Amino acid sequence: MTVSDELLAPVSPGVELCYQTFGDPAGEPLLLVMGLGGPMTWWPQELCLRLAEAGFHVVRYDNRDAGRSTRMSGRVTTGRLARAFVGAPGPAPYSISDLAGDAFGLLDHLGLGSAHVAGISMGGMVAQTMALAEPGRVRSLTSMMSTTGRRGVGWQSPALLPTLVTPRGPGRDAYIRRALVVWRIIGSPGFALDEAELRRRAGETWDRGIDEAGVLRQMMAVLTQPDRTRRLADLRLPTMVMHGLADKMVHVSGGRATAAAIHGAELVVIPGWGHDLPAALFPTFVRGIRRTADRARRGA
Known part of the structure; x- marks a missing residue:
């Protein structure tokens, strides 16, 4: 199996994305888009x-502001974030x-005119937006644990916000401790959590680059997205459209609304699945x- 090194691609003025490929370049291209604050390695x-x-x-x-991709500018305060959370209008970076x-x-950098696109959470929002912006370049769409941008669906449990925005303290160990707290809250209650794997992934995430200001900028993009x-x-x-019934980060109503909105969409709802990717x-996931x-x- 061919696995590339991590490489950098200039995608627009001032923005480089770190990426990696798997498999035969002659295979059908599949772009995987990660969610809020997540590097590409969260796709196991x-x-x-x-x-x-x-x-x-x-x-x-890695999306901008994640992993080894470009860090952007623009400060987002917790007050500004809270106002956006309740729907108050305001600018986002x-x-x-x-x-x-x-x-x-x-x-474009990879010379691909089109690709199948699968996105998780914020990545599902990005994938949907890609299909709307240039439908000829998206061969198929898989939207996982995501939503349409409509305020009345796909809500986040309010209890999560303090955990997500509270400063974690300095250093790698503090990041790992907080990551374990978050994943225990949003992970899948129907599937066993491997704490050793969570620790390894959190450490790898820290080592590849963490920017809490960047996470807040991504969060503002999510909170200010259109319906x-x-x-x-x-x-x-x-x-x-795939969604878990136990998702506390994006309520399953977001997945149901996405499937209802798109003509002919297939909806797969999974009991016990939260907001993660259980092995x-x-x-x-692969079959879907x-x-x-x-x-x-077949349509082509």
């Missing part, structure tokens, strides 16, 4: 390899559309993404 390597074995040329990458533009820039519901109704591309569900891509191939 085992899952990427399984997707490559299913016939995809897999591309995972950048938008979900800007993040979608970064993704298209990466496809895509009406525009999603115009999409005509194979779509899979036990890797076969389900593969099935959706096959619908696109």
Whole structure:
């Protein structure tokens, strides 16, 4: 199995994205878009390899303000964030559309006119926005644990906000301790949490680069996104929506609303699944993404 080194791609003036590929370059391109604050390594390597074995040329990458990609500017205060959380209008350093533009820039860098796109949480919002902006470049869409941007669906448990914005203290050990707290809250109650793996992943995340100011900038992009519901109704591309019934970060109503908005979308709702990627569900994820891509191939 071919696995590339981590590489850098200039995608727009002042923005470089770190990315990595898996599998045969002649395979069907599949772009994996990570969610809020997450580096590309939160798409587990085992899952990427399984997707490559299913016939995809897999591309995972760090969004701006995550991992080894470019850090942006613009300070977001907790007060400003709280106002955005309750729907008060205000400027954001950048938008979900800007993040979608970064993704298209990466496809351009790789010489890919189009790709299958799968996104998690904020990454699902980016993937939906890509399909709306340039539907000819998105072969199929898989939106996982995400939502439409409509305020009345896909809400986050208010109890999570203090945990997400409270300063964690300095250093690697403090980051790992806080990460364990967060993952225990938002993880899947129906699937065993591997604490050793969570510690390893948190340490790897720290080592690849952490920027709490960048997480707040990404959060502002999420909180100020538009409601895509009406525009999603115009999409005509194979779509899979996957969501867990135990998701505390994005309520399952967000997934249901996404599937209801997109013509012909397939909805998969999984009991016990929270806001993570349990290894036990890797076969389900691979089958769903593969099935959706096959619908696109048959349609072509």
